[in-house]
Amino acid sequence: xxxxxxxxxxxxxxxxxxxKKQLEEExxxxxxxEHWYLDLPELKEKESFIIxxxxxxxxxxxxxxxxxxxxxxxxxxxxxxxMNSRYKKEEIEADDKMEADVSDEEMARRYESLVGTxxxxxxxxxxxxxxxxxxxxxxxxxxxxxxxxxxxxxxx
Amino acid sequence: xxxxxxxxxxxxxxxxDPIIGIVTAKAGDIFKVDVGGSEQASLSYLAFEGATKRNxxxxxxxxxxxxxxxxxxxxxxxxxxxxxxxxxxNGMGIIGHEGLLFKVSLxxxxxxxxxxxxxxxxxxxxxxxxxxxxxNGRIWxxxxxxxxxxxxxxxxxxxxxxxxxQRKQALAKLSxx
Numbered sequence: 001x002x003x004x005x006x007x008x009x010x011x012x013x014x015x016x017x018x019x020k021k022q023l024e025e026e027x028x029x030x031x032x033x034e035h036w037y038l039d040l041p042e043l044k045e046k047e048s049f050i051i052x053x054x055x056x057x058x059x060x061x062x063x064x065x066x067x068x069x070x071x072x073x074x075x076x077x078x079x080x081x082x083m084n085s086r087y088k089k090e091e092i093e094a095d096d097k098m099e100a101d102v103s104d105e106e107m108a109r110r111y112e113s114l115v116g117t118x119x120x121x122x123x124x125x126x127x128x129x130x131x132x133x134x135x136x137x138x139x140x141x142x143x144x145x146x147x148x149x150x151x152x153x154x155x156x
Numbered sequence: 157x158x159x160x161x162x163x164x165x166x167x168x169x170x171x172x173d174p175i176i177g178i179v180t181a182k183a184g185d186i187f188k189v190d191v192g193g194s195e196q197a198s199l200s201y202l203a204f205e206g207a208t209k210r211n212x213x214x215x216x217x218x219x220x221x222x223x224x225x226x227x228x229x230x231x232x233x234x235x236x237x238x239x240x241x242x243x244x245x246n247g248m249g250i251i252g253h254e255g256l257l258f259k260v261s262l263x264x265x266x267x268x269x270x271x272x273x274x275x276x277x278x279x280x281x282x283x284x285x286x287x288x289x290x291x292n293g294r295i296w297x298x299x300x301x302x303x304x305x306x307x308x309x310x311x312x313x314x315x316x317x318x319x320x321x322q323r324k325q326a327l328a329k330l331s332x333x
Contacts, residue, residue: 055170056291059159062269065174065291066222066247067276070284072299079247 163263167192167292169228174248176257176290177236179219187215189223192259192292195233199223203237205245213250220251220296222288251288255298256305262293264316275315278327279308 056062064083068076102110167175169191177189177197187199199221204213215221223238238248268276268289279285285299285308295312299305307330315323 053157053159055172056159056266057172059157060266060269061271062266063271063273064247065269065289066287067280067289068284068286069280072284073286076247076286083246 161263163261165259165261165293167262169193169195169197169225169234170291171225171228173228173291174222174224175236175292176251176288176294176296177221177223177292178257179215179217179221181217182215187221189221189236191234191236192294193234197225197234197236199236199238203239204249205239205243215250219253220257221249222251222290223248251296252298255296256309257294257296258309258313259293260295260313261316262291264312265289265291265293265295268312268315274320275312275323278324279311282327282331283308 053059064080066076067080068074071077169175175191177191177199179187179199180190180196181188185201187201189197189199191197201207201212201215202209203223204215207213221236221238223236224240225234225236227233227235238245238250240246240248267273283299283304285297285304287298287308288296290296295309297305297308297312299308311323311326314326318326
């Protein structure tokens with residue numbers, strides 16, 4: 001095992017694996033002794049809670065810069081509403097004065113029938129038959145409630 | 157949040173600020189735009205809505221553009237665009253050839269853009285007009301006649317040193333005539 005001749009790894013092809021390992025370790029030792037390092041305790045970077053913001057826009061909640069008045073430029077007026085509503089989304093959510101599309105009475109009516117229809121789903125077969133008979137009894141005409149539009153065979 | 161409020165006339169480009177620029181030169185694929193800062197900003201011709209290499213926007217030297225900065229720091233030349241992050245113009249782009257451009261202090265711009273600005277609301281009831289406010293202290297106004305345009309511009313410029321009472325008096329006189 002001659003150390004002097006077999007120093008560089010690159011020129012050696014037929015070296016045993018052992019000699020290769022030894023050479024590697026020696027090289028590492030040499031490198032680590034020459035390597036300079038700071039003999040200081042580990043310094044932790046303090047988490048900074050300061051965020052630097054250079055623009056005034058978020059600070060003062062500034063509006064959108066393009067405006068039109070009295071219908072001078074209708075597209076811009078539409079844009080104004082659109083862009084400013086993006087900033088004021090939170091305000092709108094807090095505002096409870098939303099106009100209802102459907103009145104309260106209609107909602108109550110809808111819910112009444114809804115409860116009935118969903119209730120039928122969970123009835124047993126016998127109960128369902130009874131319900132159907134009830135419908136026929138109330139009206140002399142067979143009221144086709146919720147008739148599915150299916151293909152009707154032409155009567156001969 | 158804390159911020160330092162100061163009076164200044166000189167604008168420093170800030171990323172995300174909407175500004176009015178004046179096109180000063182065409183240099184191949186980009187335009188050089190004067191934004192009132194220490195350096196001119198660059199504006200790529202592709203930074204307009206619907207712009208492609210074949211469909212170039214019709215921008216001439218001397219045109220006014222309303223856009224925002226995408227790059228603005230002390231180490232690099234500022235870059236601006238006239239579209240938002242999703243590629244839509246949202247009112248940005250070339251401002252029409254008519255109208256009047258004038259300068260005010262930066263503090264006044266912030267005052268005018270504040271959510272419940274009385275000045276803007278009162279002016280809006282005077283005449284129909286449209287206005288573009290740039291964070292770099294530039295305002296562009298266009299009304300139906302030259303006279304109305306000048307009146308709006310003068311009021312805005314004078315707002316710097318008028319109290320709200322003086323302003324209301326001036327507006328009252330105008331709405332009478």
